[in-house]
Amino acid sequence: DESNVKVATLSDIHSFKEYQQIYNDIAKKIEEEDDFDVDGSAGPNLVRLAWHSAGTYDKNDKNPHTNGGSYGGTMRFSKEGGDGANNGLAKGREFLEPLLKKYTWLSHGDLWTLAGVAAIQEMGGPKIKWRPGRKDLSEEYQAPNGKLPDAAQGPDYVRKFFNRLDFTDREMVALIGAHTLGRCHVTSSGYDGPWDFAPTMFDNGFFTQLQKGVGKGEGQWHLRKWDGPEQYEDNNSNSLMMLPADMALVQDPKFKKIVDEFAASQEAFFNEFAPAFQKLLENGIQFPKESKEFVFRTLDEQSS
Ligand code: ZEM
Structure with a gap:
């Protein structure tokens, strides 16, 4: 049955211990290769890789050849991998390549989503429940x-876009809060700079920065004068950035209320983000009722 291609089969699933081992390998590799990017860590790139592997999902498209999602690991092929939006992610995929050699049974989809979870947790983010069972699909997917x-x-575009992925206002605002991590690279997207001062810490820093909105005041934002695409720059340091699609979250009153809530409470942000990120990574996949949700221990937790 064509509509049932993206199924996680229990018989293919390995033990929790084995996935924790893979998590540990990823986490240690992030620590060891601390010259991956300007800010050091490969973590932000891996979070973006997980997100872009899943963010192609279309809830209204029932054709498994076109409806996207993380299942098939199809970004490894040149058409999807070559989408301009995926510029810069080959580096993350190559970083993870040795794990596919070591764990020959592991699928690209499981590896990339697990790496996103590991990166978030190791950078101080919330625990993300994760389930295995994705399988590599062919180029036709x-x-x-x-x-x-x-x-x-x-704002209208952002809301419509994330509705296509089946998310509520609260979920979409929380998910974009991942911009607390990493930066824009002129060579990848044309945009430039980080969103907050701690780009390898998963915290609510994106919201405390964004909350201030556009204006002439302390810590507010103005349009950057430069040759690149339209982006915002902070009045205090002229070194942070916001995308127009980030600024959308303070332009729409419904979004703004949620931004204020997450800026005031990191706990509220984490509580919304964790299940939304799990849902993002599982969109379009049928998991059997008996499938277990794994919660991985961080390297820190294992060493104490
Ligand atoms: Zn991002 N994102 N993103 N994002 N993103 C970039 C970088 C990162 C948008 C977007 O255009 C961009 C989500 C949502 C949205 C991350 C995670 C998540 C960059 C810079 C752009 C342009 C890329 C570059 O130049 O390297 C837009 C328009 C979004 C929605 C409206 C969601 C949801 C995410 C995860 C849950 C992360 C971690 C980065 C930083 C990557 C890095 O290499 O540092």
Whole structure:
């Protein structure tokens, strides 16, 4: 049955211990290769890899050849991998490649989503429940290009985009809070700079920065004067950035209320983010009722 391709089969699933081992290998590799990027860690790139592997999903498309999601690991093929939105992610995929050699039974989809979970947890983020069972699919299952979001857009676009992925306002605001991590690279997206001062710490820093909105005041934001695409810059340091699609979250009153809530409470942000990120990584996949949700221990927790 064509509509039932993206099924996680229990018989293919390995033990919790084995996935924790893979988690540990990823976490240690992140620690060891601390010259991966400007800010050091490969973590932010891996979170973006997990997100882009899943963010092609279309809840209204029942055709498994085109409806995207993380199941098939199809970003390894040139059409999806070559989508401009995926610029810079080959580096993350190559970083993870040795794990596919070591764990020959592991699928790309399981590896990339597990790496995103490991990166978030190791950078101080919430525990994300994770389930295995994705399988590599062939080239015929690459999502069409253009399924990932356009950073130049405003609130209506953002809401519509994340509705396609089956998310509520609260979930979408929380998910974009992952911009507390990493930075924009001129060579990848054309945009430039980090969103907050601790780009390898998963915290609510994105919201405390964003909350201030556009204006002339302390810590507020203005349009950057430069040759690149339209982006915002902070009045205090002129070194942080916001995309138009980030600023959308303070332009829409419903979004703004949620931004204020997450800026005031990191706990509220984490509580919304963790299940939303799990859902993002599982969109379009049928998991058997008996499938267990794994919660991995961080390296820190294992050493104490
Ligand atoms: Zn991002 N994102 N993103 N994002 N993203 C970038 C970087 C990162 C948008 C977007 O255009 C961009 C989500 C949502 C949205 C991360 C995670 C998540 C960059 C910079 C752009 C342009 C890429 C570059 O130049 O390297 C838009 C428009 C979004 C929605 C409206 C969601 C949801 C995410 C995860 C849950 C992360 C971690 C990065 C940083 C990557 C890095 O290499 O540092």
